[in-house]
Amino acid sequence: MGGPVQANSVLKNEIEESAWGYQERYRIGQDIVVGVNKFVEDDIEIEDLLRVDPATERAQVERLKQFKADRDQELVARRLEDIRQAARGTDNLLPYLKDALRDRCSMGEVCGAMRDVFGEYQPSD
Numbered sequence: 214m215g216g217p218v219q220a221n222s223v224l225k226n227e228i229e230e231s232a233w234g235y236q237e238r239y240r241i242g243q244d245i246v247v248g249v250n251k252f253v254e255d256d257i258e259i260e261d262l263l264r265v266d267p268a269t270e271r272a273q274v275e276r277l278k279q280f281k282a283d284r285d286q287e288l289v290a291r292r293l294e295d296i297r298q299a300a301r302g303t304d305n306l307l308p309y310l311k312d313a314l315r316d317r318c319s320m321g322e323v324c325g326a327m328r329d330v331f332g333e334y335q336p337s338d
Contacts, residue, residue, distance in 0.1 A: 277319065280317070280319065281319070284316075284317040285316070285317075288316050289313075289316065289317060289318050289322070292309070292312055292313035292316050292318050293313060293318060293322055293323070293325075293326040294326075295309050295312065295313070296309045296310065296313055296323060296326040296327060297326050297327075297329055297330055300326070300327055300330035300331060301330055306327075310323060313326075
């Protein structure tokens with residue numbers, strides 16, 4: 214056909230035909246999508262799968278308190294502000310994130326600094 218530019222219309226037609234065939238197989242029930250067109254349950258009970266042992270939670274909170282107590286608080290504040298400033302501009306955030314984590318900012322603090330600038334995702338209903 215002379216290359217991809219010349220074959221573009223043929224490729225487009227092949228993709229459209231393939232998509233149409235898949236949709237038809239799905240529509241008539243030939244292709245089964247579990248939970249969508251077969252084996253659909255109306256009343257789905259979703260368990261709370263993440264159960265943290267209270268003793269483990271207390272131990273982790275204590276480790277985090279120790280981690281935060283044993284660091285340069287001014288440097289941490291400066292690194293978090295550097296992240297906020299970079300996020301407000303067009304700089305690559307990665308060097309700022311690496312510096313912050315190297316200088317003992319917690320993941321929660323780093324995420325919080327970015328959340329301050331970018332906000333938090335809210336799904337549309």
